[in-house]
Amino acid sequence: MAYARPVKKSRKVYKHGKKASLGLKTNAKASKGSDFRLHFKKKVIVIPPIKMESITKKKPGFQGVIEALEGQAELVERLYEIGLVPQETIHFKMRMMFNGPLVLSFRQATFALREEEAACIKV
Amino acid sequence: MHQSLDPNPASQYVMMMGAPNAGKTTLFNELTSLNHKTVNYPGSTIDYSVGKVSKIFGSSFTLIDAPGTYSLFPKSPEEKVAVEALYGQLPWGQAQTVLVVMDGTQLSRHLYLLRQLIESQFNIVVAVTMADLLFAQQCDFDEQKLEVTLGVPVVALSSHTGEGLQELVDALEDSFTQLPQKVLPPPIWDNEQKAIMLAENKRLRDAVLRRDDALVPGELLEKSEQIDRYLLHPVLGPVFFILIMALIFISVFWMAAPPMDWIDGAFAHLSQWIADVGSGSLVSDFLAHGMVASIGAVLVFVPQILILFFGISLLEESGYLARACSLIDKPLSALGLNGRSFVPLLSGNACAIPAMMAARTIPSKREKWITLFIVPLMSCSARLPVYALLLSFLFWGQEAWKPAVALVGIYGFSLVIGALFSSILHLYLPKDQLSFLIHELPAYRKPMLKKIVWGSIEKTWSYVKKAGPIIFVFAVILWIATTFPNYKASSDVERLDSSYAAAAGQWIEPLMKPMGVDWRVGTGLVSAFAAREIFVSAMALMFHVTEEDEDQIQSSLLDSMRQAKTSDGKSLFTVSSVIGLIIFFVIALQCMSTVGVARKEFGSWKAPILQLILFNLVAYTLAVVAVQSLRLIGFA
Numbered sequence: 001m002a003y004a005r006p007v008k009k010s011r012k013v014y015k016h017g018k019k020a021s022l023g024l025k026t027n028a029k030a031s032k033g034s035d036f037r038l039h040f041k042k043k044v045i046v047i048p049p050i051k052m053e054s055i056t057k058k059k060p061g062f063q064g065v066i067e068a069l070e071g072q073a074e075l076v077e078r079l080y081e082i083g084l085v086p087q088e089t090i091h092f093k094m095r096m097m098f099n100g101p102l103v104l105s106f107r108q109a110t111f112a113l114r115e116e117e118a119a120c121i122k123v
Numbered sequence: 124m125h126q127s128l129d130p131n132p133a134s135q136y137v138m139m140m141g142a143p144n145a146g147k148t149t150l151f152n153e154l155t156s157l158n159h160k161t162v163n164y165p166g167s168t169i170d171y172s173v174g175k176v177s178k179i180f181g182s183s184f185t186l187i188d189a190p191g192t193y194s195l196f197p198k199s200p201e202e203k204v205a206v207e208a209l210y211g212q213l214p215w216g217q218a219q220t221v222l223v224v225m226d227g228t229q230l231s232r233h234l235y236l237l238r239q240l241i242e243s244q245f246n247i248v249v250a251v252t253m254a255d256l257l258f259a260q261q262c263d264f265d266e267q268k269l270e271v272t273l274g275v276p277v278v279a280l281s282s283h284t285g286e287g288l289q290e291l292v293d294a295l296e297d298s299f300t301q302l303p304q305k306v307l308p309p310p311i312w313d314n315e316q317k318a319i320m321l322a323e324n325k326r327l328r329d330a331v332l333r334r335d336d337a338l339v340p341g342e343l344l345e346k347s348e349q350i351d352r353y354l355l356h357p358v359l360g361p362v363f364f365i366l367i368m369a370l371i372f373i374s375v376f377w378m379a380a381p382p383m384d385w386i387d388g389a390f391a392h393l394s395q396w397i398a399d400v401g402s403g404s405l406v407s408d409f410l411a412h413g414m415v416a417s418i419g420a421v422l423v424f425v426p427q428i429l430i431l432f433f434g435i436s437l438l439e440e441s442g443y444l445a446r447a448c449s450l451i452d453k454p455l456s457a458l459g460l461n462g463r464s465f466v467p468l469l470s471g472n473a474c475a476i477p478a479m480m481a482a483r484t485i486p487s488k489r490e491k492w493i494t495l496f497i498v499p500l501m502s503c504s505a506r507l508p509v510y511a512l513l514l515s516f517l518f519w520g521q522e523a524w525k526p527a528v529a530l531v532g533i534y535g536f537s538l539v540i541g542a543l544f545s546s547i548l549h550l551y552l553p554k555d556q557l558s559f560l561i562h563e564l565p566a567y568r569k570p571m572l573k574k575i576v577w578g579s580i581e582k583t584w585s586y587v588k589k590a591g592p593i594i595f596v597f598a599v600i601l602w603i604a605t606t607f608p609n610y611k612a613s614s615d616v617e618r619l620d621s622s623y624a625a626a627a628g629q630w631i632e633p634l635m636k637p638m639g640v641d642w643r644v645g646t647g648l649v650s651a652f653a654a655r656e657i658f659v660s661a662m663a664l665m666f667h668v669t670e671e672d673e674d675q676i677q678s679s680l681l682d683s684m685r686q687a688k689t690s691d692g693k694s695l696f697t698v699s700s701v702i703g704l705i706i707f708f709v710i711a712l713q714c715m716s717t718v719g720v721a722r723k724e725f726g727s728w729k730a731p732i733l734q735l736i737l738f739n740l741v742a743y744t745l746a747v748v749a750v751q752s753l754r755l756i757g758f759a
Contacts (some may be wrong), residue, residue: 019524033171033325056604072557074198074557075255075557075559077194077196077652078193078198078315078559078561079561080235080321081193081194081196081235081236082142082232082561082563083231083232083235084228085317085318085321086318093348093351094351094355094356095357096355096357096360096450096452096453097357097360097361097450098453098454099448099451099453100449100452100453101448101449101462101560101562103351103355103564105344105348107229107231107232108228108229108230108344108349109229110344110347110561110563110564110565110566111532111561111562111563111564112351112446112449112452112462112560112561112564113545113560113561113562114452114456114559114560115560117559117560117561119514
């Protein structure tokens with residue numbers, strides 16, 4: 001019979017905001033958008049919040065994952081329909097002349113979107 | 124023959140649905156072997172194709188190719204038609220089977236529409252196109268997995284070899300045996316349901332295709348990207364854009380010139396022959412100068428329109444047109460237009476009628492309205508003979524480049540006027556509607572010549588059908604106005620001088636005076652309302668030019684124009700009055716066929732009548748202002 005290593009018990013799950021036995025304390029219940037603070041042995045580690053940004057704020061060449069779609073309901077619906085949906089990997093190829101439409105490609109498809117349309121895409 | 128293509132209400136027909144660029148029309152052409160006709164959707168201006176499946180497949184049901192749509196919630200007039208037709212709004216009721224066309228390389232995206240259709244309980248057969256491309260990318264396509272999961276028959280098709288077409292026809296035949304279910308309205312999903320469904324779609328795609336299409340950049344896509352690096356480049360892009368459009372433009376005028384001359388000459392001979400045979404009787408005069416001349420007036424523009432459609436289809440099929448529209452979207456949207464307004468405006472420089480028909484793809488009603496409104500301001504080719512006459516008068520005996528530069532200036536001027544009207548409308552029209560571009564840029568590919576030629580012929584024929592009757596009616600009215608009441612006159616000149624048209628010209632002479640011209644030019648302007656180019660032949664008649672040869676007419680007409688005097692003894696045609704006429708022709712809406720087609724495209728009489736009054740009023744006012752100011756600063 002093969003020697004079996006003792007299986008480690010899974011770690012306890014500590015609820016945020018409560019002082020855990022490890023000495024960790026967080027402010028996870030604080031309002032959205034503020035820094036995430038981790039208290040550890042009288043030291044405070046500050047983790048800035050993950051900011052969602054419009055893809056229009058990125059530079060051509062950017063590649064990332066769509067986090068959310070926010071904006072006018074009709075536009076968001078159309079983005080869903082063409083397949084630009086949360087969790088999709090998206091590649092910002094280029095911008096056309098005069099700060100014109102953005103060229104976005106994903107899943108072998110390429111689309112041109114106006115600034116205000118692309119602004120719905122948060123990455 | 125066409126009658127037989129109409130689906131019989133009792134028999135089965137198949138409705139094709141799919142996202143734009145899914146290969147729907149290509150499949151339709153393959154299944155019907157191009158034996159189809161284009162039908163106008165009732166109550167709208169959108170066309171769809173109806174065809175019978177080709178005999179080589181041993182079957183005989185009818186196929187209808189609806190416009191492409193991404194979902195059952197339409198966002199543009201074309202999508203609306205597709206969805207309405209799907210829900211049985213066509214005169215022959217609901218389709219027996221819905222053939223859903225999906226691009227195999229875009230599976231997870233195109234599953235969205237399919238899910239909506241399945242949820243609405245349509246009787247569905249799925250065709251997956253571009254299967255050969257999947258194999259080229261070493262992807263295994265598991266048809267059965269897709270079939271079992273979705274519960275609908277699936278057929279994989281190769282886009283090049285035609286493999287799978289027979290199976291598809293058989294699957295469609297089988298589907299007719301299914302008992303029809305009650306169709307439900309499109310399902311409404313909230314964001315959570317959408318997210319679950321999209322995740323499912325991805326899982327399904329991964330299960331059906333061995334490799335992730337997001338990770339395998341196709342060869343086509345790679346090539347497209349390389350081309351796009353130049354064609355969409357912020358600096359080089361516009362340069363290529365202008366070059367490509369200039370090429371189309373030049374070929375429209377240069378290549379169309381000889382066939383236009385043949386058509387013109389042939390109809391002139393026919394008209395002359397009829398007049399000779401009839402030896403001056405009223406009937407032969409009507410046949411020669413009313414009928415034949417009006418048919419000639421319609422057909423003479425056919426070569427130009429055919430070449431224009433060919434060029435535009437070539438750009439569309441190769442994948443560049445979508446890019447051109449996106450490229451020009453920013454400047455056009457500043458004027459209240461859409462990137463998709465570009466094709467109508469480009470076509471408007473050949474003829475306003477196909478241009479207005481091309482405005483149907485604009486999704487926003489407001490942008491479509493503005494586009495339709497300014498299309499008649501583009502310098503259509505019926506204006507060219509008029510400009511040619513007036514410019515050769517202005518630059519008589521001078522270097523050839525001068526009138527050429529002036530002609531380019533006229534084109535520029537018409538664009539500026541169009542932009543002005545568009546921005547004024549953009550300022551004052553209520554902005555209640557959502558405007559969007561969201562344009563798919565398909566991979567570049569080699570266009571199929573047969574399809575393009577066929578498509579251009581079909582569109583040109585639809586121009587002839589639309590413009591023909593209206594031009595004909597107005598040509599007959601004009602013939603009556605220029606022939607009666609003194610139809611027994613011994614010469615054409617005498618007859619015209621005493622005709623109703625001349626009376627109308629004399630009646631509006633007080634209006635013509637401020638423009639620096641007299642009743643004879645007024646008669647020419649009145650006759651130009653049948654078709655602008657008639658102005659030239661009307662002028663020849665008014666100034667008693669009787670030469671047979673066309674070149675001689677031109678030179679002797681110019682001579683008579685130089686000698687023509689007003690009633691108070693001054694020269695009639697001067698620099699100022701000719702410039703005034705040019706300005707009038709740039710802006711005025713004289714083409715009644717355009718007004719007729721505009722009524723169809725706008726859906727009411729209100730806008731076309733506004734166009735008719737506004738453009739002619741503005742044309743007249745600007746012409747008067749130009750003539751009077753030129754005279755003030757010392758020009759004759």
